[in-house]
Amino acid sequence: MTGLGDTSRIGALRRRFLLALPVIALSATPAWADEPANVLIVLWKWIPLLMSGFLLNIVMSVIAMAIGTVGGVCLGICQLSPRRIVALPAWAATHFFRNAPWLVVLFFIMFLIPFRFTLFGQTIPFPDWIKATVGLSIPVIANISEVTRGALLSIPNGQWESASALGLSRLQAFLLVILPQCVRRMLPPWMNWYAILLMATVLASILGVAEIITLAERVSNAESRQDLLVPLYGFVMAVFFVFCYPIARLSQYLETRADFGRQARTP
Amino acid sequence: MDYLSELFRGLYDTTGFNFSVLYDPYDRDRWLIGMKTTLLLAAWSVALSLIIGLVGAILHQTGNPLLRWLMRVYVHVFRNTPPLAQLYFFYFAVSPMLSGPASGGGAHLPVFGNFAWAVISLSLLQGAFSLEIFRSGFDAVPDQMREAADALGISRSVQLFKIKLPLAFRLCLPALQGNIVNSIKTTSLAYAIAVPEMLYAANQIWSDRVNVVEMMLVMLLSYVALVGLAGSGLSWLERRLALPGFGGR
Numbered sequence: 001m002t003g004l005g006d007t008s009r010i011g012a013l014r015r016r017f018l019l020a021l022p023v024i025a026l027s028a029t030p031a032w033a034d035e036p037a038n039v040l041i042v043l044w045k046w047i048p049l050l051m052s053g054f055l056l057n058i059v060m061s062v063i064a065m066a067i068g069t070v071g072g073v074c075l076g077i078c079q080l081s082p083r084r085i086v087a088l089p090a091w092a093a094t095h096f097f098r099n100a101p102w103l104v105v106l107f108f109i110m111f112l113i114p115f116r117f118t119l120f121g122q123t124i125p126f127p128d129w130i131k132a133t134v135g136l137s138i139p140v141i142a143n144i145s146e147v148t149r150g151a152l153l154s155i156p157n158g159q160w161e162s163a164s165a166l167g168l169s170r171l172q173a174f175l176l177v178i179l180p181q182c183v184r185r186m187l188p189p190w191m192n193w194y195a196i197l198l199m200a201t202v203l204a205s206i207l208g209v210a211e212i213i214t215l216a217e218r219v220s221n222a223e224s225r226q227d228l229l230v231p232l233y234g235f236v237m238a239v240f241f242v243f244c245y246p247i248a249r250l251s252q253y254l255e256t257r258a259d260f261g262r263q264a265r266t267p
Numbered sequence: 268m269d270y271l272s273e274l275f276r277g278l279y280d281t282t283g284f285n286f287s288v289l290y291d292p293y294d295r296d297r298w299l300i301g302m303k304t305t306l307l308l309a310a311w312s313v314a315l316s317l318i319i320g321l322v323g324a325i326l327h328q329t330g331n332p333l334l335r336w337l338m339r340v341y342v343h344v345f346r347n348t349p350p351l352a353q354l355y356f357f358y359f360a361v362s363p364m365l366s367g368p369a370s371g372g373g374a375h376l377p378v379f380g381n382f383a384w385a386v387i388s389l390s391l392l393q394g395a396f397s398l399e400i401f402r403s404g405f406d407a408v409p410d411q412m413r414e415a416a417d418a419l420g421i422s423r424s425v426q427l428f429k430i431k432l433p434l435a436f437r438l439c440l441p442a443l444q445g446n447i448v449n450s451i452k453t454t455s456l457a458y459a460i461a462v463p464e465m466l467y468a469a470n471q472i473w474s475d476r477v478n479v480v481e482m483m484l485v486m487l488l489s490y491v492a493l494v495g496l497a498g499s500g501l502s503w504l505e506r507r508l509a510l511p512g513f514g515g516r
Contacts (some may be wrong), residue, residue: 108483215354230356237344
């Protein structure tokens with residue numbers, strides 16, 4: 001996502017720093033080297049780079065949430081299937097991936113998916129950030145599956161019965177009567193899971209994806225200033241807070257307003 | 268045990284599935300150290316997060332507006348920022364500021380090592396969740412309890428510790444169970460600051476042996492087993508401490 005431009009910028013800065021070093025050592029007041037600028041001014045300079053990293057976090061979270069929602073709803077429906085051969089594997093997969101740590105699942109996917117596919121003689125590249133997105137979507141699938149199951153179970157049987165009394169087929173009843181009611185119930189926990197997912201996208205930095213935390217580390221290497229670290233990491237946390245806090249409040253509001261079922265928020 | 272290691276050595280020789288942790292003593296030791304570190308991390312962070320949550324909820328109960336506001340800020344900050352960013356904030360930004368006694372060569376030894384910082388960061392994170400749970404537990408204690416205690420002339424502080432706390436603790440056990448399970452899962456983050464826990468050990472083993480798939484399976488199963496054990500232990504505790512007259516029992 002962040003291409004050559006950023007690394008060369010950091011490289012240039014590092015070179016400038018190295019050039020400045022002997023001068024600082026020789027003279028107490030360097031004539032041309034940067035004055036030890038205020039940390040906040042230094043941070044200000046890096047904010048566009050950091051925000052470009054955050055954009056990748058957003059993109060990853062949106063794609064992973066889309067995969068997670070579609071997959072999770074399907075898996076949740078499968079969990080309630082009357083056929084045991086469908087319900088049992090769905091139940092097992094849901095609980096397995098709900099109990100596995102995100103980072104471990106992420107490692108699993110990062111190592112097991114090749115970095116490119118060859119399909120019909122054509123090579124499709126599969127960059128790290130897409131692999132990380134797939135890896136992050138798996139715990140979301142498992143958790144949304146549980147949310148869906150809970151929502152489906154919260155619909156009274158009478159809804160199914162009255163739908164069939166009106167002559168709707170089972171599929172029609174599900175799509176036209178049951179699912180719309182589930183959406184309302186699922187919305188607050190779904191929003192919570194989105195916020196959790198957005199915060200989890202920083203895990204991709206451990207596997208080398210150039211998102212906001214990775215860029216923050218590069219900035220701290222480039223500047224190598226001890227006093228920059230607190231504002232730098234503080235800024236990263238603040239960016240996430242600005243995004244996640246309103247989501248949390250809105251979800252809380254929707255939950256209390258409609259008195260939906262309780263859904264524990266987990267990291 | 269010998270039979271088992273022979274079995275897995277045989278499996279490697281015949282099929283190439285290299286579960287080295289199950290037959291090679293060196294790898295097994297590395298793996299067991301990893302498991303021990305994960306368990307220690309989990310135990311420390313669960314214990315500290317429960318203490319933080321409890322103290323926070325009691326401070327919240329005192330009714331002091333400043334304390335209440337501080338607790339709200341703490342909870343919202345830790346719940347709405349990425350756990351990994353918190354860990355890096357503590358380990359890379361806060362840790363250098365707390366320099367300890369000078370070692371030789373002018374460098375300062377850090378006050379806390381990476382294990383301690385992982386414990387601190389994870390405890391503060393889970394503590395924010397525990398605080399919310401305990402707070403809702405206190406809220407769920409029926410008001411008649413307070414009225415009855417008032418009528419009996421029991422002081423407010425005794426009420427808090429002898430009446431509200433035991434009830435609140437039991438009422439929030441189911442929610443705490445999820446929280447403790449999350450504590451165990453979140454210990455894997457400590458990998459990022461090189462604490463030699465399970466993920467770190469697995470990473471070392473698969474780097475040496477090139478058995479990524481096998482180690483991944485061992486690791487996933489270990490985590491699921493740990494989480495399952497903790498979950499069933501807590502369910503047992505929940506049944507033992509169940510309150511008569513609540514939840515349809």
